[in-house]
Amino acid sequence: MMVRLGSSASRYVIATMAALALAACGGGGSSTPTPTPTPTPTPTSSTPVFTSPTTWSVDSGSSGVFYIATATGPAGKTLSFTITGGDDQSFFTVTSSGGLSFKSPPDFGNPQDANKDNVYVVQLTVTDGTTPVNQTVYVTVIKPDADVRVRRVGTGFNQPVYVYPVTDGSGRVYVVERTGRIKILDPKASNPAATTTLLDVSAEISTDGERGLLGFTLSPNFATDRTFYVFLTNASGAIEIRKYKTLASNNDQADTSTADVIMQIPHPRNAHYGGWIGFGADNYLYITTGDGGSPSDSDGNAQNKSSLLGKVLRIDPATDSFPNDANKDYAIPTGNPYATSGGAPEVIAYGFRNPKRASFEFATGLLIGDQGENSWEEADLLLPSDYGTAGTAPNFGWPILEGTHSFVGGDTTGLIPPILEYAHGTGGQQGSAIIGGYVYRGAVTSLQLNYYFGDAATGNVWSVPTQSIARGSTIKAENFRLRNGGFTPDVGTINNVVSFGQDNAANLYIVDADGDIFIVEKKPTA
Template sequence: MKQAPGDSSRWFVAEKSGVIRVFANDPSSSSSSVFFDISGIVASTGEGGLLGFAFHPNFPATPEVFVSYTRDGPFRSFVSRFYSTDNGQTLSPLVEDILIVNPQPATNHNGGDIALGPDGYLYVSFGDGGGSGDPNENGQNTMTIHGAIVRIDVEGSSPYEIPPGNPFSSNAACAQGVGAAACPEIFAWGFRNPWRFSFDGVTGRLWAGDVGQNAWEEIDLVEVGENYGWNDREGAHCFDPASGCADTFREPHAEYAHALGRSVTGGLVYRGSDVPDLVGWYVFGDFVSGRVFAFNEDAPAGVTPEELMATSILIVSFAEGIDGELYILDYGVGTIHKIERAP
């Protein structure tokens, strides 16, 4: 769920089936209208669907929205640019500039979050391709964009250019997700399913939640060229002893054990005013347990998250208003919750 740049009057919320709805920024709002509808081409099987969208920072003057979704025939991830032809009132499904097509071997671990970074580049996350334990060893394979957060320049020639700072920027593009050498689209790799990530609007730091396998959920401070360890490591722990479990990987910034949850949902750094004690804290949650956690963004790696609340929410996403206030979306019953200071 997002607000369009410079427009705090409305909210846009994506539904997995392939629709983005728009409604007034008013808690008593009781109706919505369709902003965008590609439900006819979206495959929402398993963890697939319309998984993320990002407004161009100059929207609607630059009438572009970037959309991440999955299709059938065969099952694939698409990252595409769509255009508004009515000054931002709706987004037309008629013209689609396809940027990335990534064949997906399974309908889980599709990643799918998407955002324009403070550097103006487009970031997209992809999981390890699915299955249990990364059976295709995609996490440590840089010749695929599975298990990676990619970064591409969408302001240059079509379909995209490679930012010169990417770790494998001199290699040929992996337009279909795989290459003969390391993919130049990769910004960082070694992830299992970093399906929610965000940039802090003040520090520019990139934070991602990476879902664990059997034991550990992790939050990563994602920096260029870093390898976050999956599937040799799960959190800060050895997962695949046969790999040797090198200790040279980038450690998680924070982790929690499965006693507290089963599937981390990456969140956002709070920059609002309603909860002064939370300013500068990274707030995230667990999809299964409903717990909401936070840690001070400036705390060093290894910080233990503090539990803010125990909820019954199936936490599918966090959202941030232009005013910096945070919201939590419930996948189970379709409700939207605002984080407020305890009375």
């Protein structure tokens, strides 16, 4: 099945493809034995061979490494890279490991390349110490989005991890701090440090490692039931999904006497919690959980259908089917794959390592950023059709695969590949901790119909067109658009992206670990 996020602003375009069955061919119809073929020797490269692309694009104003040159070479030989030519070689520098960057950020409005057309030409050379091999790379500087500005609207937050819209039409947002507070920020306020506190559970949670207050969402009926939900780790490190109501007289303040632990999940370590919660169009609560934090998931949680770790869960918190269990105040949706048997009834998808951030798109698909271990980061697409069959939940592969690459190995039949992946590293198309984001639906036309995501380790922010997202194919990093240069803020620095968010107007927010909150918005006309 192929599923695309189409260019329509209202829906996914879903197309189905018949599966192609490949049958192994056997000998038959002849009494003469078929000779065993001589295996073809695996070729070995006696000279280095470039494997990185010859064309690349970078936003105007970008700084730092934006391109990583890669090559294969003779076994046991160390490869190193240098700049040896090209009309525009003087504008670049490269590390011996292949990290290419501009000496000064390029300016689309003032091109310095030889042809003055914003296409810079540089020749790279790779050598194993004996044989040098050249490759010319053409770097195109992209015109910045003229109608975009990035503005710092909040500062001084204590380890912020999430932004969520206040739904009263005020334009405000909730800011979740991992240390235990949820604050309300008005991006229009003149003082970016001014906030109101909705909830403070700092004395009730653990915050070592990746623990803390991690997720937040409002009830679909918040306007009438005043209910919200949080994902946190309690004092013992277990996951708790809690429900609260706001004060009847003030929706900006929680009534802590209404606290109700509706779900509790034991967790063995202080890492890999996942941490996202949100309501789908079906009014059920979706929850992402990490695999428990053992190296290579040696505990076996992600592939264990009966474990609640390394999963996407779906529950109905409007009903309590477990009245005798104080830590299970919910019901199991009848459409869950294991609602009656075969696995934990809450599970609708499995095979995840650390899915920290997710978002719904077109009310049908859940876009999930799942952090890798050794070499690869990935984003996945979960569709309602994936978990619509009783007894069968989709498997996203961890730890059999990391991205599309073998990890611990095993049967890969039926595994759902990621929609995108990128390698670990420090370059402009690399990182080591993916942060899932959103498809942009705000007022900036040039940003629309792109999925925005980032990396916490490198601070990179990227986008891919929604029309390029397809079930069954994986977008590679060379097809990401690096947004760092175009998203340079008016004040502060975006260098440690830990989350994205939205407000009621669908403006995109970027949450930086150092305590700053940024809004990506339409630039006012003069």
